[in-house]
Amino acid sequence: MTRKLVLGAYGVRVAIVDAADSGIGARLQRVMPPTVLVDGADSADIPDVTYSVRRSCSAGMAHPAYDVVCGDDVRLRDRTADEVVEWLRTEIDAAVAVRSRTALFVHAGVVGWRGRAIVVPGRSMTGKSTLVAALVRHGATYYSDEFAVLADDGRVHPYARPLMLRDRPTPRPDRFSGSIGHDPLPVALIVSAPYADGARWAPEVVRGARAALPIIDNTLLARVEPERTLRISATLAPTVVTLQGVRPDAEVVAPKILEYLDDLLDGRAAATTAEAGPPASRERVQAPARAIHAFERVIPVRFLRFDDVLEPDEHARLLEYALAHEPGFEASGVMASATESSIDPRYRASGTLMSLDDLVGGLERRLRRLVPHARRELGLSWFPVGKTEIQMAVHQLGDFFGAHVDDGNEAVAGRRLTCVYYFHRQPKRFSGGELRLYDSVERNGRVERAETYLSVEPADNSAVFFPSHRFHEVRAVRSETRSFHDSRFSVNVWFWVGPEPRWE
Amino acid sequence: MAARQVEGLLIERPAGELLVLKRSTNEAHALNETAAIVFDLCDGTTSRATMVAEVARRTGLPADESIVELALTELADAGLITLDESGRPELTRRALIRKLALPVAGIALLPVVETILMPTVASGQSTAPPPLTPPPLTPPPVSSGQAIQLPRRIR
Numbered sequence: 001m002t003r004k005l006v007l008g009a010y011g012v013r014v015a016i017v018d019a020a021d022s023g024i025g026a027r028l029q030r031v032m033p034p035t036v037l038v039d040g041a042d043s044a045d046i047p048d049v050t051y052s053v054r055r056s057c058s059a060g061m062a063h064p065a066y067d068v069v070c071g072d073d074v075r076l077r078d079r080t081a082d083e084v085v086e087w088l089r090t091e092i093d094a095a096v097a098v099r100s101r102t103a104l105f106v107h108a109g110v111v112g113w114r115g116r117a118i119v120v121p122g123r124s125m126t127g128k129s130t131l132v133a134a135l136v137r138h139g140a141t142y143y144s145d146e147f148a149v150l151a152d153d154g155r156v157h158p159y160a161r162p163l164m165l166r167d168r169p170t171p172r173p174d175r176f177s178g179s180i181g182h183d184p185l186p187v188a189l190i191v192s193a194p195y196a197d198g199a200r201w202a203p204e205v206v207r208g209a210r211a212a213l214p215i216i217d218n219t220l221l222a223r224v225e226p227e228r229t230l231r232i233s234a235t236l237a238p239t240v241v242t243l244q245g246v247r248p249d250a251e252v253v254a255p256k257i258l259e260y261l262d263d264l265l266d267g268r269a270a271a272t273t274a275e276a277g278p279p280a281s282r283e284r285v286q287a288p289a290r291a292i293h294a295f296e297r298v299i300p301v302r303f304l305r306f307d308d309v310l311e312p313d314e315h316a317r318l319l320e321y322a323l324a325h326e327p328g329f330e331a332s333g334v335m336a337s338a339t340e341s342s343i344d345p346r347y348r349a350s351g352t353l354m355s356l357d358d359l360v361g362g363l364e365r366r367l368r369r370l371v372p373h374a375r376r377e378l379g380l381s382w383f384p385v386g387k388t389e390i391q392m393a394v395h396q397l398g399d400f401f402g403a404h405v406d407d408g409n410e411a412v413a414g415r416r417l418t419c420v421y422y423f424h425r426q427p428k429r430f431s432g433g434e435l436r437l438y439d440s441v442e443r444n445g446r447v448e449r450a451e452t453y454l455s456v457e458p459a460d461n462s463a464v465f466f467p468s469h470r471f472h473e474v475r476a477v478r479s480e481t482r483s484f485h486d487s488r489f490s491v492n493v494w495f496w497v498g499p500e501p502r503w504e
Numbered sequence: 505m506a507a508r509q510v511e512g513l514l515i516e517r518p519a520g521e522l523l524v525l526k527r528s529t530n531e532a533h534a535l536n537e538t539a540a541i542v543f544d545l546c547d548g549t550t551s552r553a554t555m556v557a558e559v560a561r562r563t564g565l566p567a568d569e570s571i572v573e574l575a576l577t578e579l580a581d582a583g584l585i586t587l588d589e590s591g592r593p594e595l596t597r598r599a600l601i602r603k604l605a606l607p608v609a610g611i612a613l614l615p616v617v618e619t620i621l622m623p624t625v626a627s628g629q630s631t632a633p634p635p636l637t638p639p640p641l642t643p644p645p646v647s648s649g650q651a652i653q654l655p656r657r658i659r
Binding site: 306365 | 514515516517518519521522523525527528529530531532534536537575582583598616618619620621623624643
């Protein structure tokens with residue numbers, strides 16, 4: 001028997017047609033936020049999206065298996081009921097967030113406190129659900145762990161799905177005794193502070209227009225609906241306070257955030273950013289390495305990626321420039337010491353173009369503007385930005401660069417932040433060439449390369465920032481052709497620390 | 505140094521400051537009050553002396569040309585204005601603070617333009633993808649204390 005369920009939220013209707021009579025619809029309702037309401041299946045309104053769940057035709061499955069079809073596409077195949085429910089939950093979240101025209105969806109956790117909202121913006125895996133759960137355990141009202149739903153008046157509405165914590169072996173709803181909020185709240189506090197191992201809680205207090213930037217930075221449709229994004233962000237800016245930096249464990253910081261909002265509401269918090277202290281007197285947000293008593297400690301690597309960095313015409317000009325300068329690319333060298341540079345194909349095989357004209361300089365200036373943002377998101381201590389190095393690199397069939405750091409001897413010790421901008425011709429004719437970023441491990445006071453890593457695809461027109469002291473490598477490129485034109489190209493930029501400011 | 509706002513900006517004015525979106529680059533910029541005052545006067549005709557006087561009148565900062573120069577430099581670096589003269593002053597915030605010996609409250613009033621790149625719809629996942637299950641790796645080519653360096657410094 002086919003069952004149909006229509007869910008509606010914020011002006012978006014999603015239909016689930018259960019042709020397999022799997023009971024998935026009922027299970028789905030239990031994991032969706034209360035704001036996602038069951039709509040009349042008989043309504044004449046056409047759903048914005050329809051997903052059909054049907055029994056899988058594949059033979060040999062040990063358990064009942066299902067496919068999910070959307071339009072003409074089979075979007076999911078041979079999955080268990082649990083997997084289908086989890087996938088549909090994410091799909092419905094995304095459908096509502098992207099299609100809603102009555103509210104602006106921001107990637108953020110939200111809690112209520114004394115009639116005001118605390119918004120915790122951040123991408124996935126930055127610890128926002130963990131912080132939201134900790135705030136709720138300390139008495140805040142739960143609103144959302146995924147989206148801040150902002151109305152035109154700047155108030156935040158609930159999207160209170162069961163809390164999902166990723167530090168569990170299997171993500172599942174967190175049981176908590178807190179209450180769930182229903183009424184829209186004005187936003188009083190934004191906490192833009194991803195978790196960082198070893199961090200101390202010493203955030204910068206930001207007010208005014210700058211305080212609203214984390215909202216724009218995490219708005220799903222910022223590029224699609226810039227006017228609405230800007231208008232709602234501007235509505236928040238005059239009254240909201242943003243705490244910006246990196247944070248330690250959520251349990252440590254949650255009560256401090258609530259105390260800060262108490263002070264804010266009771267008029268005890270610093271009235272201006274200036275009262276929080278000038279930049280030079282601010283405590284560094286990242287603590288120095290711990291004492292040696294920890295025998296072994298893994299320090300996870302982090303990176304920040306920006307997609308669609310250049311406009312299509314700029315991208316085309318840069319690619320054209322690279323292709324036109326093929327003769328200028330020289331074999332890349334490596335440095336074993338501050339004074340010794342050599343070409344050593346055991347460690348590195350690639351080409352480098354050192355002399356670049358202002359076309360590439362424009363890209364460098366654009367990336368430089370993102371340094372404060374990257375520095376903050378990566379949890380790097382503040383440093384004055386000094387000079388910039390820039391080069392273009394090409395990796396062809398078999399080219400690679402073994403594990404290394406970018407600041408390992410005197411000659412380059414001033415590098416703090418590495419940025420790699422990737423570009424290539426379409427269609428892509430190579431594979432591999434991933435950037436592998438290694439975790440570090442501290443053993444008896446020595447920091448070494450760990451065996452765990454993150455792998456970053458060299459996606460066309462994307463830029464990746466990471467700390468220069470982190471171990472990383474370029475995996476070998478596999479190419480369908482030996483043509484230079486089909487290579488993996490990048491622009492490598494190193495941002496150096498400048499002279500320390502003198503506060504006289 | 506005649507300065508003019510670039511075309512195609514979306515602008516909102518929260519409490520005397522500015523939020524600006526530049527659609528051509530998908531960048532969002534936050535301008536504090538002083539930067540906003542200078543930006544508003546970038547019409548291609550207003551003189552620097554007028555800008556200096558206006559900044560001093562509305563913010564209480566000293567009537568010092570270098571404050572306006574810093575604002576113009578930051579606005580031009582952000583791509584929000586164009587400057588007629590190619591030889592822009594290389595002025596830093598630190599140098600200005602030293603020169604003016606400003607109190608803490610004054611430092612907060614110095615022009616600030618902060619820039620972010622607006623996210624794409626898909627980039628919600630891009631900051632920190634879930635870690636992969638690591639396969640066993642061969643040892644690095646050199647010991648970690650002697651890591652290989654990228655090659656030459658660029659002139």
